[in-house]
Amino acid sequence: MLLDPDGRPTAAGAARLPAGEELLRGLAGMITARRFNDQASALVRQGRLAVYPSSHGQEGCQVAAAQVLDDGDWLFPTYRDTAAAVARGVDPVEVLGLLKGDWHSGYDPYERRVAPLTTPLATQLPHAVGVAHAARLRGEGTVVLAMCGDGATSEGDFHEALNFAAVFRAPVVFFVQNNQYAISVPLARQTAAPTLAHKGVGYGIPGEQVDGNDLAALLDVLSGAVERARAGEGPQLVEGRTYRMQAHTNADDATRYRADGEVAAWVARDPLVRLETYLRTDGILDDARAAAFADAAEQVARRTRDGINRDVVPDPDDLFRYVYSEPTSQLVEQLALVHDELSRDESSRDESSRGEQSRAEAHR
Amino acid sequence: MLLDPDGRPTAAGAARLPAGEELLRGLAGMITARRFNDQASALVRQGRLAVYPSSHGQEGCQVAAAQVLDDGDWLFPTYRDTAAAVARGVDPVEVLGLLKGDWHSGYDPYERRVAPLTTPLATQLPHAVGVAHAARLRGEGTVVLAMCGDGATSEGDFHEALNFAAVFRAPVVFFVQNNQYAISVPLARQTAAPTLAHKGVGYGIPGEQVDGNDLAALLDVLSGAVERARAGEGPQLVEGRTYRMQAHTNADDATRYRADGEVAAWVARDPLVRLETYLRTDGILDDARAAAFADAAEQVARRTRDGINRDVVPDPDDLFRYVYSEPTSQLVEQLALVHDELSRDESSRDESSRGEQSRAEAHR
Amino acid sequence: MTTTAVAHETLSTAQAINRALHDAMTEDPAVLMLGEDVGPLGGVFRVTDGLTATFGEDRCFDTPLAEAGIAGFAVGLAMNGMRPVVEMQFDAFAYPAFEQVVSHIAKMRNRTRGRVELPLVIRVPYAGGIGGVEHHCDSSESYYAHTPGLHVVTPSNPSDAYSLLRSAIASPDPVIFLEPKKLYWAKGEVALGDRREPGIGTAVVRRQGTDATLIAYGPAVPVAMEAAEEAAREGRSLQVVDLRSIVPFDDATVCAAVESTGRAVVIAEAAGFASVASEIAARVSERCFHSLSAPVRRVTGFDIPYPPPKLEHVQLPSVARILDAVDDLQWEDA
Amino acid sequence: MTTTAVAHETLSTAQAINRALHDAMTEDPAVLMLGEDVGPLGGVFRVTDGLTATFGEDRCFDTPLAEAGIAGFAVGLAMNGMRPVVEMQFDAFAYPAFEQVVSHIAKMRNRTRGRVELPLVIRVPYAGGIGGVEHHCDSSESYYAHTPGLHVVTPSNPSDAYSLLRSAIASPDPVIFLEPKKLYWAKGEVALGDRREPGIGTAVVRRQGTDATLIAYGPAVPVAMEAAEEAAREGRSLQVVDLRSIVPFDDATVCAAVESTGRAVVIAEAAGFASVASEIAARVSERCFHSLSAPVRRVTGFDIPYPPPKLEHVQLPSVARILDAVDDLQWEDA
Numbered sequence A, B: 001m002l003l004d005p006d007g008r009p010t011a012a013g014a015a016r017l018p019a020g021e022e023l024l025r026g027l028a029g030m031i032t033a034r035r036f037n038d039q040a041s042a043l044v045r046q047g048r049l050a051v052y053p054s055s056h057g058q059e060g061c062q063v064a065a066a067q068v069l070d071d072g073d074w075l076f077p078t079y080r081d082t083a084a085a086v087a088r089g090v091d092p093v094e095v096l097g098l099l100k101g102d103w104h105s106g107y108d109p110y111e112r113r114v115a116p117l118t119t120p121l122a123t124q125l126p127h128a129v130g131v132a133h134a135a136r137l138r139g140e141g142t143v144v145l146a147m148c149g150d151g152a153t154s155e156g157d158f159h160e161a162l163n164f165a166a167v168f169r170a171p172v173v174f175f176v177q178n179n180q181y182a183i184s185v186p187l188a189r190q191t192a193a194p195t196l197a198h199k200g201v202g203y204g205i206p207g208e209q210v211d212g213n214d215l216a217a218l219l220d221v222l223s224g225a226v227e228r229a230r231a232g233e234g235p236q237l238v239e240g241r242t243y244r245m246q247a248h249t250n251a252d253d254a255t256r257y258r259a260d261g262e263v264a265a266w267v268a269r270d271p272l273v274r275l276e277t278y279l280r281t282d283g284i285l286d287d288a289r290a291a292a293f294a295d296a297a298e299q300v301a302r303r304t305r306d307g308i309n310r311d312v313v314p315d316p317d318d319l320f321r322y323v324y325s326e327p328t329s330q331l332v333e334q335l336a337l338v339h340d341e342l343s344r345d346e347s348s349r350d351e352s353s354r355g356e357q358s359r360a361e362a363h364r
Numbered sequence C, D: 001m002t003t004t005a006v007a008h009e010t011l012s013t014a015q016a017i018n019r020a021l022h023d024a025m026t027e028d029p030a031v032l033m034l035g036e037d038v039g040p041l042g043g044v045f046r047v048t049d050g051l052t053a054t055f056g057e058d059r060c061f062d063t064p065l066a067e068a069g070i071a072g073f074a075v076g077l078a079m080n081g082m083r084p085v086v087e088m089q090f091d092a093f094a095y096p097a098f099e100q101v102v103s104h105i106a107k108m109r110n111r112t113r114g115r116v117e118l119p120l121v122i123r124v125p126y127a128g129g130i131g132g133v134e135h136h137c138d139s140s141e142s143y144y145a146h147t148p149g150l151h152v153v154t155p156s157n158p159s160d161a162y163s164l165l166r167s168a169i170a171s172p173d174p175v176i177f178l179e180p181k182k183l184y185w186a187k188g189e190v191a192l193g194d195r196r197e198p199g200i201g202t203a204v205v206r207r208q209g210t211d212a213t214l215i216a217y218g219p220a221v222p223v224a225m226e227a228a229e230e231a232a233r234e235g236r237s238l239q240v241v242d243l244r245s246i247v248p249f250d251d252a253t254v255c256a257a258v259e260s261t262g263r264a265v266v267i268a269e270a271a272g273f274a275s276v277a278s279e280i281a282a283r284v285s286e287r288c289f290h291s292l293s294a295p296v297r298r299v300t301g302f303d304i305p306y307p308p309p310k311l312e313h314v315q316l317p318s319v320a321r322i323l324d325a326v327d328d329l330q331w332e333d334a
């Protein structure tokens, strides 16, 4: 911890606090991330997104993960790490592609070097190791930061990825956002380890736990890990202790498994408030700058809203277009069938004879 | 280490050496195990077994694993742990069922509470946790000892099993026989951990490394682990450092990946020689007793030889008999087809017309 | 011997499954329910709602988040006297457990000549039609149905959901119990109590008809029924067979149905290639060859990854696609 | 553009695969070979023999023992400019990688609208006939063939092994390359060099015949050829089609063949239920309906776990079983 929950530098903080501009950038990022999260949640309520797993409360982790990376590095996010992808510069509307339901993934992963948001837990971690290893084979200085949740650490893929990374000394920073829950399951039923950072020991990977609601500490610890990985010291494990302040997704009912008091205690440790308090107290942040940050966040929210509210007419042909580099003869035949159906649909709109109307309805 | 490689008690040994009778029992077990291993390897060369992964050199681990358990406990062996199953009292001929090729598994797992030898690596470990948990739910004092190799620790199932055991505080002792290789892959390419015992840390499981060629130390460490598990202290991890003195199986060519000198150095640390030297030096073992041990081992070898050399005519009906508790109508039909084929085969032996003979040949 | 009074209630499929679990757990203390979020939360579909409260944490409990571990752990429980029921949270999240399912759950009984039985049930919410994002809508039945040693069943209504799950839990063999997600909220009358019939292995003719036979299972059954109704309005009489049990397969009921009409359409949501629908089409084509007036048609998912929510209607067998396939059954030759 | 001189050599299937790897690695430094024991040992079947010595440890290397990890790691390599070739040690030991294969390898291209291609090959020694113990003889092709997004190929001889693997490695899409273990030691003449034809997607008529068509792939092809020879001695002319490529499926070649004879038997080692053989039988029954003089028969593995060594002959399609199925093709009606 470099800043205590009330925004006062700790002893360690006095020595290692990142530069003011870095912290301001971080604060701006968190303000945008928070606004983006809340905008996306609102869009779910309005029926514009299928589902949204919000990182509200985890914005420190989200922003730090992006901020410590160079342009040539890679970020591997989970479904919850939309704000991290936005912080890395991916278009917010494209980030929400998966959750809007137009397509499985919305952005070009190569553009900002952000892998697709991954849903099957921990499965992206071995991918991250492979990407890092390929870069290393070519002598590139790429670092890969791979994110996952506390629950995901129980999956076999977490284990296999860390072990591969250690054996190949791949430049990967595994960043576990321990938000205390895997949907309804609390950490104590997920693991009996003293901390998740201890999970590095069995792989020969240095592990460090950090206050995940303290952006200053996150930047300090994560950038240290990134630098060590870049310097050839092999993979690093960082656990950020944070909290999922809202339900798992809009479909979840968090009151079934946790008490309001617990949530309130964590809300009191809000990462935005903590950093802003410090920056204002220390005179680094003034009202003008704060207003500019809020403005920028509002712009992202507006762009998000506008983009998501824009109706895209999805093209059924796309379903057949990307399965293989060349469609198989089977897919060519099947697409023809779809076209045939669609044209019957069309014609039924005029004719409405022989029950075609109701067929078209069922079809839609 | 309680006995050094030359069979002299170490400082720790002076204090904690198991009772003489325990050690004699262990020596007898190892002599039998060694004889059994070498007999089985001979049977492979004679074409009586399909394959044999010998634990020659690992007899200390094999025998200790069985010796520390009570009758009500369970043992979960891998394909290599045939000698451990024999040490636990399973009929040696039935133990070799898998490797003879008559059937997939030869013995009744409930009789001596020994699970089937498991081939898919690490997959038996979660089974072991389930068995232990079921016993604990019923308030039984059962301990489960689950074995695996150094290579198997890389599998996701290893991770998931240890984590489940820790979270449920299941009375399981995970016993990793680190024989330095997974077929051709040496430990250093399997893990970057300081030791495999360190792998307990990330689960909150106590881990201990022990000289796997020192039966005295193995009995000490494993029985300690078993007692702690039985006392409700949760799962335990023990790494036995040992060596696979022969090739992975008869089908392997170990000269492709390791030097003779390395093997020789480990042969000099033979677990049998070490314990026998101590027991003779200390006057616990005399020639008569040694001869009796050799005799008993020879009897197991003879029983093994006789049993394996006895030809069993495998019954095709068995293939359909055990798939479900009641065969599906599909299997009933398919078995009828097999019977029909077999009867055509029979008749072709007399007639030999219309190419039936060659059909029958192809069929066999 | 006691005769249990059979009560009737109108329940959703999710509620019927919940009741089956509740009743089985009441009857037999060896029945355990485990999985991700099945405890206090009651599962993401609330299928296990109230079970922890009623039976305690030892009987219905959350596990760490690891599906291979869950399946393997259940194997051990079943080896040692328990009758575990596992919930996989969604179809695609059962894949990590594939090795445990194929290499152990399906083979343990055979491996040990029947000495080790595995009376366990794996419940898998499967298939689409609920606007779910990627990995939440896979139709994975063909993977299981192709694996010898497993029973594979799937109800199409609350009543079958109850009886099939009761018989799955009572079975000494492992059962993959596939729950069509889009039918979780569909209501129907359910006879409760100690009822295990209809059980595993029996198909049923859901609707009589004389012109052609629609063969469907799980989520495709209501669509087939709708198509048959629509066809009736058009003057064509379609018979509908609901498999209920994929393995074992009820050849007798299916063949009798097809032979009675001479025409057949197989309907399934899963991608068609090398699937359960292929099997049904191949079986019917072979066994009813001389009764068939037209080739057996298949209306299945296309051979593409399951679409995103906005396009799933393209993939799902629809009334229109079914009726078009029926139209194609060479009536002009009749 | 250089034209490579094509040399011919007599090689075993294992050697032909080794040469294909060697030649692809020589041509393209992005091609990597990885898996368990593929380095200094050269693989348990010696298929990768010499590759580490020739290309160095960075190009052909052993991984930790974890198949999901291997597959996932290969995904990352492929995402970042490499063309990884993975060896799974045996069929059943690929199951731990099932989630990576189904949820990522098969779907990444589609998920990203073609932006992320995965040019990777998973080599799987599969099927039986070598006296292997449990878990070493599974015919797993149906699991892959049912999964949209994968190409699935399997050679039946050294020459196809070479060209199919060359085209698999050159493909921008993931390919499951199934190697029939029992054919590893079978020898044949192989044209080497920059040869990718015949490639993915084309079946071939291996033997001409007029009375009935045998459709087979991989390890079943030599058995089908033997059966055709035996039948010829009995005066019956059987045609043999070797699929080579299961996905994509060469409908044109298969249908033309079946239509030319009017009778068909599908042969495959795998358990028959909901399998590739089901698909072939269903397709042929549907597409060639009016040309068929008899129902399409299947000679497949039974729906049982693969037998222990002493009983595997019962499970494997034999010449006798194939000829009996041919006998059943209702010749009396002809």
Ligand SMILES: Cc1ncc(C[n+]2csc(CCOP(=O)(O)OP(=O)(O)O)c2C)c(N)n1
Binding pocket: A080, A119, A120, A121, A148, A149, A150, A151, A152, A153, A179, A181, A182, A183, A244, A248, C036, C065, C089, C093, C096
């Ligand atoms: C392999 C797999 N199993 C199950 C799920 C269903 N699921 C989605 S999120 C979730 C909880 C994840 O918890 P955690 O890793 O802590 O991440 P968080 O949601 O808290 O960010 C579960 C069980 C999944 N997505 N993938």
Ligand SMILES: Cc1ncc(C[n+]2csc(CCOP(=O)(O)OP(=O)(O)O)c2C)c(N)n1
Binding pocket: B080, B119, B120, B121, B148, B149, B150, B151, B152, B153, B179, B181, B182, B183, B244, B248, D036, D065, D089, D093, D096
């Ligand atoms: C899941 C799985 N993958 C691969 C194999 C093939 N295989 C058999 S033994 C072996 C090496 C195992 O090494 P280790 O765990 O150290 O045990 P040891 O053989 O040394 O006793 C391998 C790779 C397997 N049996 N199971």
Ligand SMILES: [Mg+2]
Binding pocket: A149, A150, A151, A177, A178, A179, A180, A181, A182, A183
């Ligand atoms: Mg979490």
Ligand SMILES: [Mg+2]
Binding pocket: B149, B150, B151, B177, B178, B179, B180, B181, B182, B183
């Ligand atoms: Mg080993």
